[in-house]
Amino acid sequence: MKEISIPEGLLKRWRLIFGEELEQFLGAIRRPLKPSVRVNTLKISVRDFLELMKSRELSLMPVPWCKWGFWVEGTEEESLGNMWEHFAGLMYIQEASSMIPVEVLQPQPGMKVLDMAAAPGSKTTQMAQWMENTGVIVANDVNAKRLKALTNNLERLGVLNVCVTQTDGRRFGRLMPGTFDMILVDAPCSAEGTIRKSYKAVLNWQPWGYKKLSETQKMLLVSAYKALKPGGVLVYSTCTFAPEENEGVVSYLLENYDVETVPVEVQGLNVSPPVEEWEGVSYHPMVANCVRVYPHKNEVGGFFVAKMVKR
Numbered sequence: 001m002k003e004i005s006i007p008e009g010l011l012k013r014w015r016l017i018f019g020e021e022l023e024q025f026l027g028a029i030r031r032p033l034k035p036s037v038r039v040n041t042l043k044i045s046v047r048d049f050l051e052l053m054k055s056r057e058l059s060l061m062p063v064p065w066c067k068w069g070f071w072v073e074g075t076e077e078e079s080l081g082n083m084w085e086h087f088a089g090l091m092y093i094q095e096a097s098s099m100i101p102v103e104v105l106q107p108q109p110g111m112k113v114l115d116m117a118a119a120p121g122s123k124t125t126q127m128a129q130w131m132e133n134t135g136v137i138v139a140n141d142v143n144a145k146r147l148k149a150l151t152n153n154l155e156r157l158g159v160l161n162v163c164v165t166q167t168d169g170r171r172f173g174r175l176m177p178g179t180f181d182m183i184l185v186d187a188p189c190s191a192e193g194t195i196r197k198s199y200k201a202v203l204n205w206q207p208w209g210y211k212k213l214s215e216t217q218k219m220l221l222v223s224a225y226k227a228l229k230p231g232g233v234l235v236y237s238t239c240t241f242a243p244e245e246n247e248g249v250v251s252y253l254l255e256n257y258d259v260e261t262v263p264v265e266v267q268g269l270n271v272s273p274p275v276e277e278w279e280g281v282s283y284h285p286m287v288a289n290c291v292r293v294y295p296h297k298n299e300v301g302g303f304f305v306a307k308m309v310k311r
């Protein structure tokens with residue numbers, strides 16, 4: 001059990017968000033996360049990978065919502081990263097909740113897909129598995145250093161269907177209108193949900209951070225809406241609990257653009273309902289289709305996921 005000092009302002013917000021589950025939540029974020037990996041089926045079958053792990057005397061527990069995902073018992077993330085199976089690209093170390101957005105998007109072989117904020121590529125490489133290395137994924141990020149990690153990951157995992165771009169995601173709507181079958185906006189956010197992995201988000205917490213982030217997120221989402229073909233699917237995800245960055249952003253798109261949400265359904269995941277109202281603002285009724293993923297209900301990091309269809 002680790003002691004974390006949480007700023008009073010943040011605790012006040014969490015009290016409103018988690019209500020009577022607050023103590024359970026605070027207990028969960030003090031427990032370290034179990035490391036998890038995604039088997040890279042572009043290089044090895046799940047069956048052969050499990051055999052390899054058996055020979056290393058590591059026991060793997062399936063992640064219910066991703067058929068390639070496993071929690072690894074009895075080892076640390078760092079040791080996993082040093083295994084030859086990792087260098088050879090047979091696996092990708094990925095937090096189990098981070099596997100959710102792509103399982104919700106379900107990109108199909110042959111599609112044209114945009115990963116708007118893609119680095120370091122956890123979800124891009126997962127999409128490539130869904131698409132069986134066919135079609136095209138435009139993997140974009142604004143940050144050159146993080147893109148370097150993404151290109152290394154693509155190479156290590158043998159991903160062949162990705163075109164890497166470095167630009168501000170807010171430009172895609174203008175540059176490539178009506179182009180993509182599916183888009184993922186895994187947005188930059190206040191990262192409150194990553195607290196089990198790092199205290200950075202809590203240490204850097206500022207009450208005024210949410211406004212700036214939510215403005216960027218709204219612009220990224222509008223850009224994604226414009227870059228999508230009519231009938232195209234858009235998944236918006238964050239790893240924060242802040243309603244301004246989650247329901248508030250989705251509500252903005254619903255109120256101003258011709259888009260609808262569809263229910264997020266994820267097998268084996270214990271989801272919590274979205275926030276309907278925050279600081280006196282009621283959100284659009286269609287945010288009811290979005291889901292919140294809480295650490296005390298799934299032994300994972302926190303996540304928010306919305307699925308939308310452009311009319």
Ligand SMILES: C[S@@+](CC[C@H](N)C(=O)[O-])C[C@H]1O[C@@H](n2cnc3c(N)ncnc32)[C@H](O)[C@@H]1O
Binds near residue numbers: 118
């Ligand atoms: C949550 S991380 C993405 C994680 C990534 N999807 C993955 O699964 O590996 C958010 C990313 O957004 C990028 N970013 C921030 N502002 C951006 C912008 N305006 N346009 C595009 N990317 C941006 C950051 O550099 C960061 O890599």
